[in-house]
Amino acid sequence: MINKLYSAIGHIDEKLIDEAIHTHKTKQFPVKAVSAVAAALAIAAVSAAFLIRGGGQPEQAAAPNSAAADTAAPSDANEPPATEPKTTPTSGDEEEISDMLGFIIKDEKVYYQVFYDAEYIIDQEIGFARDFPGAYRDLDDDSKVYSVKEDERILVVKFASGGSVTLMQSDEVSQDRLGYYRFHGLRVDRSLMAALLSCDGNAYAVYVSRPDSEDMYDYIYHGRTLRELKDALDASWKTADAKNNPLEAEYQEALDAFLKEKIAVICGALTANGIDAEIINGVRCEATVTKEQLEAFANTGSYDEYAFSLLSGNYLTDDPEA
Amino acid sequence: MEDSIIIDLYMKRDENAIAQTKKQYGKGLRSLAFQILHNEEDAEECENDTYLKAWRSIPPEQPVYFFAYLTKICRYNALHMLERSRAEKRSATVVELSDELAACLPDSKAVRAMEDRELGEMIGTFLNTLSRENRVIFVRRYYLSQPVAEIAGALRVSESKVKSSLFRTRNKLKEYLSKEGF
Numbered sequence: 001m002i003n004k005l006y007s008a009i010g011h012i013d014e015k016l017i018d019e020a021i022h023t024h025k026t027k028q029f030p031v032k033a034v035s036a037v038a039a040a041l042a043i044a045a046v047s048a049a050f051l052i053r054g055g056g057q058p059e060q061a062a063a064p065n066s067a068a069a070d071t072a073a074p075s076d077a078n079e080p081p082a083t084e085p086k087t088t089p090t091s092g093d094e095e096e097i098s099d100m101l102g103f104i105i106k107d108e109k110v111y112y113q114v115f116y117d118a119e120y121i122i123d124q125e126i127g128f129a130r131d132f133p134g135a136y137r138d139l140d141d142d143s144k145v146y147s148v149k150e151d152e153r154i155l156v157v158k159f160a161s162g163g164s165v166t167l168m169q170s171d172e173v174s175q176d177r178l179g180y181y182r183f184h185g186l187r188v189d190r191s192l193m194a195a196l197l198s199c200d201g202n203a204y205a206v207y208v209s210r211p212d213s214e215d216m217y218d219y220i221y222h223g224r225t226l227r228e229l230k231d232a233l234d235a236s237w238k239t240a241d242a243k244n245n246p247l248e249a250e251y252q253e254a255l256d257a258f259l260k261e262k263i264a265v266i267c268g269a270l271t272a273n274g275i276d277a278e279i280i281n282g283v284r285c286e287a288t289v290t291k292e293q294l295e296a297f298a299n300t301g302s303y304d305e306y307a308f309s310l311l312s313g314n315y316l317t318d319d320p321e322a
Numbered sequence: 323m324e325d326s327i328i329i330d331l332y333m334k335r336d337e338n339a340i341a342q343t344k345k346q347y348g349k350g351l352r353s354l355a356f357q358i359l360h361n362e363e364d365a366e367e368c369e370n371d372t373y374l375k376a377w378r379s380i381p382p383e384q385p386v387y388f389f390a391y392l393t394k395i396c397r398y399n400a401l402h403m404l405e406r407s408r409a410e411k412r413s414a415t416v417v418e419l420s421d422e423l424a425a426c427l428p429d430s431k432a433v434r435a436m437e438d439r440e441l442g443e444m445i446g447t448f449l450n451t452l453s454r455e456n457r458v459i460f461v462r463r464y465y466l467s468q469p470v471a472e473i474a475g476a477l478r479v480s481e482s483k484v485k486s487s488l489f490r491t492r493n494k495l496k497e498y499l500s501k502e503g504f
Contacts, residue, residue, distance in 0.1 A: 002401060003420035004441065005427050005495075009465050010397050011442025016449055017390035020461035023454070023477070112482055 102157070102165050104134035104145065111155050111167035120148035120156060120166065129157050219261075221254035229254050325388040332380035339380075340373045347389050351396045357415050357467040358400040368403060372396040397465070415467050422488070423464065426496040433504055448498045452491060455479075459487045 102113035106126070113135075129136035129143040136143060141160035148154045153169040217227035233247045264279065323342050331339035348369060355368035372395045385391035404413055427433055433441075449457045458477065462468045463484075470488075474481045 002405065002416055003423045003427075004433055004436075004438070005423040005445065006416070006420050006464060007401060008438040008441035009445055009461075010394060010401070011439045012446040012449065012461070012465065014385065014387040014390035014394065016446060016457065016461055017393060017465060018387035019454070020458045020466065021389060021393075023458045114482065114485070 102135040102167065104129065104132040104136060104155070104157070104167060106132055106145075106155070109169050110134075111153075111169050113165050114168045120150055120154060122156060123147045123149045126155065129159075219254070219258045221257055224254075226251075226254055226258065329380060329384060329388060332377065333384070340377060343373055343376060343392070344369075347392055350389065351392060354393055354396050354466060355400045358397070358413060359403060360413055360415065364403055365400075368396060368399045371399045375399070393466070397467075419464055419467060422492065426492050427499055427504060444499070444502060445495070448495055451498075452494075456487050456491050459484055460491045463488055 126145040143159040155167045158164045355365035
């Protein structure tokens with residue numbers, strides 16, 4: 001039952017194990033310019049309303065697409081900049097491919113390139129790849145998008161050059177009826193940042209709070225760290241009433257306090273740098289920025305985890321939840 | 323406490339060595355054991371067994387990478403417990419990871435006859451041909467048995483990147499093993 005490889009990997013050199021254990025949170029990002037905003041935000045370990053971080057190898061870090069530098073107003077419909085379509089997952093430099101996945105947006109949903117080796121049966125032709133916002137927008141050939149019979153969350157792009165990619169609907173990114181792009185997840189990595197910048201219409205990143213940062217556990221609430229509170233809560237489940245555990249309420253209070261404190265820092269940093277920001281319901285910071293500001297922020301490359309929502313246009317006057 | 327000082331306690335047969343090991347690495351070992359066993363009591367037993375085996379093996383062993391050494395003992399103990407209790411099918415992690423690796427190696431007589439140690443060395447040689455990031459992702463997934471989300475979080479990359487890295491590495495491993503005659 002236990003796969004032979006899974007069993008045998010227990011005999012690899014300890015140096016490899018040690019490397020894996022100790023390789024974490026050491027990614028270096030190219031520092032092109034560290035704005036005061038980026039520096040302030042990098043201090044705040046995050047688990048609040050918006051989260052953007054840099055991902056990917058620094059030596060292959062792709063600058064966000066340059067179309068935003070054309071300074072069109074966010075509400076204008078611009079042609080997205082050229083992006084290299086990746087036809088197959090095995091061609092070219094693998095690090096570059098993994099850092100800039102292909103994607104399209106269809107019916108307010110984002111479909112990301114995946115590398116599953118399942119064979120899919122083509123169902124229907126959806127349209128030309130160039131007609132969808134996304135990585136293939138600049139193709140001027142007959143590359144087409146197809147649905148498959150097996151899974152409605154899967155699309156296949158067949159390129160005129162002969163290659164193809166498989167795309168899978170992501171639950172993390174969607175586009176609402178106003179044309180705003182929302183991200184519901186923990187992190188927005190560099191490829192998604194570039195993708196958001198390359199899309200038509202308004203772009204912003206939204207992140208639903210999900211505490212996941214190791215740093216937050218050092219936060220002290222009423223004399224105890226979050227880690228201590230969490231450990232006590234975990235231990236209490238063996239005997240506590242599942243529906244009425246006082247330690248759970250205390251832990252949640254501590255989490256809320258942590259979030260509020262971080263959000264206040266972030267909002268203050270944004271405001272201090274001329275970005276119109278406000279705190280919503282005490283646990284979310286929203287700011288209005290232009291696409292150029294977003295690109296400038298992305299270009300710093302030095303940001304670690306931080307939290308704020310990036311909005312453009314008239315978002316604050318419309319209910320994005322509607 | 324530095325690893326070298328803890329190891330020194332083992333060498334001197336000072337029983338405080340175990341207490342210090344537990345303090346330093348207990349959480350990590352318990353977590354590894356739990357990932358495989360999915361049972362608190364078994365994970366605790368596995369962790370304690372690890373300390374006992376470390377105590378019995380040091381000296382003469384003098385591990386350079388102490389925690390890595392402990393994880394080897396712990397992982398072996400956990401898998402052994404699973405096999406003993408015939409609970410392999412009840413460990414969701416082991417089933418999932420075994421399924422992922424199944425395509426890399428045919429279930430042939432030659433493979434089954436091969437010693438785990440020899441195959442492990444071969445895997446190590448293969449891993450050294452990879453980039454550091456892909457290697458770390460692979461080891462975290464299949465040695466430390468970590469979920470994709472945890473690996474993505476630790477390395478600050480997206481989950482899709484972790485999945486694509488694993489997919490490509492498994493394909494490369496399959497190719498490598500094929501060239502080695504499997």
